[in-house]
Every structure is written in structure tokens, then in C-alpha cells.
Amino acid sequence: PYVKSMEIIERPNVTFKDIGGLKEQIRELREVVELPLKNPELFEEIGIEPPKGVLLYGPPGCGKTLLAKAVAHESGATFISIVGSELVQKFIGEGARIVREVFQYARKKAPAIVFIDEIDAIAARRLDIGTSGEREVQRTLMQLLAEIDGFKPLDKVKIIAATNRIDILDPAILRPGRFDRLIEVPLPDLNGRYEIFKVHTRKMKLGRDVDLYELARLTEGATGAEIKSIVTEAGYNAIRNNRKYVIREDFIYSIKKVMSKKKIRDKNTE
Ligand code: ATP
Numbered sequence: 001p002y003v004k005s006m007e008i009i010e011r012p013n014v015t016f017k018d019i020g021g022l023k024e025q026i027r028e029l030r031e032v033v034e035l036p037l038k039n040p041e042l043f044e045e046i047g048i049e050p051p052k053g054v055l056l057y058g059p060p061g062c063g064k065t066l067l068a069k070a071v072a073h074e075s076g077a078t079f080i081s082i083v084g085s086e087l088v089q090k091f092i093g094e095g096a097r098i099v100r101e102v103f104q105y106a107r108k109k110a111p112a113i114v115f116i117d118e119i120d121a122i123a124a125r126r127l128d129i130g131t132s133g134e135r136e137v138q139r140t141l142m143q144l145l146a147e148i149d150g151f152k153p154l155d156k157v158k159i160i161a162a163t164n165r166i167d168i169l170d171p172a173i174l175r176p177g178r179f180d181r182l183i184e185v186p187l188p189d190l191n192g193r194y195e196i197f198k199v200h201t202r203k204m205k206l207g208r209d210v211d212l213y214e215l216a217r218l219t220e221g222a223t224g225a226e227i228k229s230i231v232t233e234a235g236y237n238a239i240r241n242n243r244k245y246v247i248r249e250d251f252i253y254s255i256k257k258v259m260s261k262k263k264i265r266d267k268n269t270e
Helices: 023-038 040-046 064-075 084-089 095-108 132-150 190-200 212-217 224-240 248-269
Strands: 007-009 053-057 078-083 112-117 157-163 179-184
Touching: 023 040, 023 053, 023 064, 023 157, 023 179, 053 064, 064 078, 064 112, 064 157, 078 084, 078 095, 084 095, 084 132, 095 112, 095 132, 095 157, 190 212, 190 224, 212 248, 224 248
Parallel strands: 053 157, 053 179, 078 112, 112 157
Antiparallel strands: 007 078
């Protein structure tokens, strides 16, 4: 509340049912985040330490934020999120202080999950730290590492970070005791796309000619976010045509629309 740069959700309303596919990722997150938050005694008895931090990596729009929110929901944890790029671009000179305050707040609100999106913006490997901007980023990273090192594996605060640039991260953050668990969140495969279509059409009235497997086949390369927007566009098209339900043609139209926009965008970022 006193830091404008963090978003706080008492308990996110996203559940694992809202996530299409990613079963293995969900299983792993439950084991390394939810279980130690809920049953720390299991770890004490057996004598092992769960990771303090988990790093989710993979292309944008495939469910990293969704996973982090869902695991917070299932753990009954407060979800506190910050965005790496904002720390260094929007709140210039305040990065280290914000990081400190976020962790203070997390301790107060425990059990809590601190989610750091775009962590690469503060944790990229740097060859020289000449300019003052670079030094500021470096200070923010140092503060983050100090905070992580400062609590114990069984304290009721867990950190989940996300990046789509794991290749540029400073190895310092991947050291044991920090983000020592890496979970890949890849582009969905055929079955993943089918599952994501299923999630997003859950509340939709579908015509009998709609085959979600066919839609999955027609959307190779699409992210979860793109599938969501395909479903929304199809719904719009049905409304435009004064129908109360969505038919195959609506989807064919929206797939063309979203996938061709995507092609242009992918070209521009190549
Ligand atoms: P970014 O790197 O851009 O932050 P992200 O991986 O965190 O991406 P999300 O924010 O989780 O992606 O996904 C964006 C939206 O796309 C979600 O709110 C959801 O509607 C949809 N989405 C993405 N992946 C999935 C999925 N596996 N199942 C269901 N919906 C998904």
C-alpha cells in the first residue's frame, strides 16, 4: 500500500483449473512452494530444505504469472508482485528501497509469495557497470540478493521470479540458496493448446460444429495469451452476427485474425 510499484492480492482467485496444460510445472510448484508453506514440519522431520526461490522461464504469454498466482491461491498466501523493468525505469533511484519494503511487507503478511516479473531487467549479467543507471540496477540486484539470503528456507515467504531471457541472467542469482529451482514454461504443444482452449471456452455456448482439437491443430505456435484472444474474438464475431452461441466459422475467422497479427509481430521482433 505504501509502495506504488507493488501489486498486492490478499489471495489471488486464480486456481490450477484456470491453467491449461502445464501439469508437470504445477506438480513441481506445489512441491517446492505450496508444500513447505503449508507443512514446513514435513521438511523439518525429514531434514531437507526447500528452495527459497523458484525461477519460471519461457516465452511471454504462456502462463508464468498465472502459475504464480494459482500457487499463491492454493497456498492461501498473500501475492505481492513487482515488475523488474518498472523498478529500474519507472521508479528510478528507488529500486533498492522498494525491494527492501516489499520483503518487509511480505514478512508481515506471511504466508506470502513475492512474484518478480521480468527479473532479467534487474538481474542481467553485466560486463561493466560504468553509468549511474547501471550502478542503480546493480544496487537493486544486491538488495534483492541480500533479502533472499536473509531469510530461512522454512520462513513463510517464497519468491517466484519470471523471465523470458534466462540466457542473460547473472549466475549470482542462480546460486544454491537463491533461485535454485528452474522451471520451464514453454509454448504449448498440441495437447496444451487444446487444454487452453478448453479453459477459455468453459463459459461459452459452443455450436456443435466446434471441435477444440481442430482449433488446437490450426494454432501451432500460438501462446496461451493468443488463444485467449482467439476465443474472445470468436465471441465478438458471434455477437456481431446476432448469434447467442459461437460456431466454427467464428473461430476460423478469429484464428486468421490473431495468427496473422502474430506473424507480423513475430517478424518485427526477430
Ligand atoms: P509474460 O512473460 O508476458 O508475463 P506469462 O507467461 O506470465 O507472460 P501470463 O500473464 O500468465 O503469461 O498469461 C497471459 C494470459 O494468457 C493469462 O492471463 C491467460 O488468460 C492466458 N494464458 C496464458 N497461458 C495460459 C495457460 N497455460 N492456460 C490458460 N490461459 C493461459
